[in-house]
Amino acid sequence: MSTSNNAPRLRIYRSMNAAPAKTIVFGAGGFVGRHLLAAYRRSDPSAVGTARTSAAGLAAFDFADPSLSRLDGAEQGAEYAVIAAAMTNIGRCEQDPQGAYVTNVVGPLALAEQLHARRITPIVFSSDYVFDGITGSYGDGAALRPCNVYGRTKAELEHRLPEVCGDDYLVIRLSKVFGLRRGDKTLFDEMAARFAQGLPVRAAIDQVFCPAWIDDVVHAVLELQRIGARGTYNVCSSEASSRRDLAVRLAAAMHVSADLVEPISLDDLGESFVRPKRTSMVCNKLWNILPAGFRSLESCLQDIASQYLVRKEVA
Numbered sequence: 580m581s582t583s584n585n586a587p588r589l590r591i592y593r594s595m596n597a598a599p600a601k602t603i604v605f606g607a608g609g610f611v612g613r614h615l616l617a618a619y620r621r622s623d624p625s626a627v628g629t630a631r632t633s634a635a636g637l638a639a640f641d642f643a644d645p646s647l648s649r650l651d652g653a654e655q656g657a658e659y660a661v662i663a664a665a666m667t668n669i670g671r672c673e674q675d676p677q678g679a680y681v682t683n684v685v686g687p688l689a690l691a692e693q694l695h696a697r698r699i700t701p702i703v704f705s706s707d708y709v710f711d712g713i714t715g716s717y718g719d720g721a722a723l724r725p726c727n728v729y730g731r732t733k734a735e736l737e738h739r740l741p742e743v744c745g746d747d748y749l750v751i752r753l754s755k756v757f758g759l760r761r762g763d764k765t766l767f768d769e770m771a772a773r774f775a776q777g778l779p780v781r782a783a784i785d786q787v788f789c790p791a792w793i794d795d796v797v798h799a800v801l802e803l804q805r806i807g808a809r810g811t812y813n814v815c816s817s818e819a820s821s822r823r824d825l826a827v828r829l830a831a832a833m834h835v836s837a838d839l840v841e842p843i844s845l846d847d848l849g850e851s852f853v854r855p856k857r858t859s860m861v862c863n864k865l866w867n868i869l870p871a872g873f874r875s876l877e878s879c880l881q882d883i884a885s886q887y888l889v890r891k892e893v894a
C-alpha cells in the first residue's frame with residue numbers, strides 16, 4: 580500500500596468545553612464502538628456509525644469489502660474515524676486465522692488508507708495481547724511480541740499503520756474493558772452474577788492485567804482527540820491485578836465467601852493456543868494528559884456489587 584497523502588496536517592486543539600471533533604465510528608455495534616458513538620451523538624446526534632449489517636441507526640460496512648464509497652459520502656466533514664470493528668474472540672481467531680487477518684489487518688489498513696486520503700484521522704484499537712506476557716508492565720513503546728493469532732494481527736496492524744497514514748493516526752492499546760451495568764456480561768458483571776447465585780468463579784492467579792472501565796476509555800479517547808494527540812497510547816487502569824484477586828475483592832464487596840473463588844492457572848483452561856499471562860501496561864503518555872487517572876477498581880467493584888446486593892424487605 581502506498582502513502583497517498585503526506586501533506587502536513589493542522590493539529591486542532593479544542594478547549595475543554597468544546598464539542599468533540601466530528602467522528603465516524605466503524606464497528607458501532609460492538610462494545611467499545613457503541614459507547615464511543617453514544618458519546619459523539621450526545622453533542623452531534625447526526626454522528627455516523629456502522630455495523631457489519633445495517634441495523635437501527637447504523638449504516639452497513641463489512642471489512643470483507645472495506646470501500647468507503649459504500650457510505651455514499653456519509654464520511655464527509657469527519658475529522659476522525661474510529662475503527663472499532665474487529666474479530667475479537669481469541670479462540671475464533673485461532674480457528675480462522677485467515678478471517679482474522681482480513682478483519683483485523685487487511686480491512687482496517689485499507690480503510691485507514693482511504694480515510695487518510697480524505698484527511699480523516701483513523702483511531703484504531705490494539706490490545707495488550709501484542710505482548711508476550713512474560714514480564715508485564717509494558718510501556719507505550721515496548722517491543723511487540725505477540726504469542727497468538729489475535730495478538731499477531733494487532734501487532735501487524737500497529738506496525739503497518741504508518742505505511743498508509745504516515746504519522747496521522749491514533750492507536751489506542753487497550754487491556755480488558757468492562758462496563759458497570761448489571762447484565763452487561765462484561766468482566767465484573769459475569770463474576771457478580773455467579774456470586775449472586777452462590778456459584779463458584781474460576782479465576783486465574785497468573786493472569787495479571789489492568790482492566791479499564793468503558794467510560795474512562797471513552798473519556799481518554801475524547802481527550803486525546805481534543806488535544807490532537809497522535810501515535811500509540813496504552814489506555815488502561817494504573818492498577819495491575821490478577822483475575823483471582825479481583826474476584827476475591829468482588830466477593831468481599833458482595834459479602835459472599837471468598838471460597839466461591841476457585842483459583843486456577845490460565846494453563847488449566849486447556850486451550851489449544853497460548854494466552855499471554857502478565858499483560859499489565861504502563862500508561863506514561865496517557866497520565867501526562869489525564870493526571871487524575873481512571874476510576875479506582877475498588878470503586879468499580881463496589882458499584883457493580885451494589886447492583887447485585889439482595890435488598891432485605893423493610894418491615
Ligand SMILES: NC(=O)c1ccc[n+]([C@@H]2O[C@H](COP(=O)([O-])OP(=O)(O)OC[C@H]3O[C@@H](n4cnc5c(N)ncnc54)[C@H](OP(=O)(O)O)[C@@H]3O)[C@@H](O)[C@H]2O)c1
Pocket residue numbers: 606607608609610611612630631632640641642643662663664665666667668682704705706707753754755756757
Ligand atoms: N473490549 C475489550 O476488552 C478489548 C480489549 C482489547 C482490545 N480491544 C479492541 O477494541 C476494539 C473494539 O472491541 P470491542 O470489545 O468493542 O469488540 P466487539 O464488541 O467484539 O465488537 C467488534 C465489532 O466488530 C464487528 N465486526 C467483526 N467482523 C467484522 C467485519 N468483517 N466487518 C465489519 N464489522 C465486523 C462485530 O460485528 P458482529 O457482531 O456482526 O460480528 C462487532 O460489532 C477491537 O479492535 C478490539 O480488538 C477490545
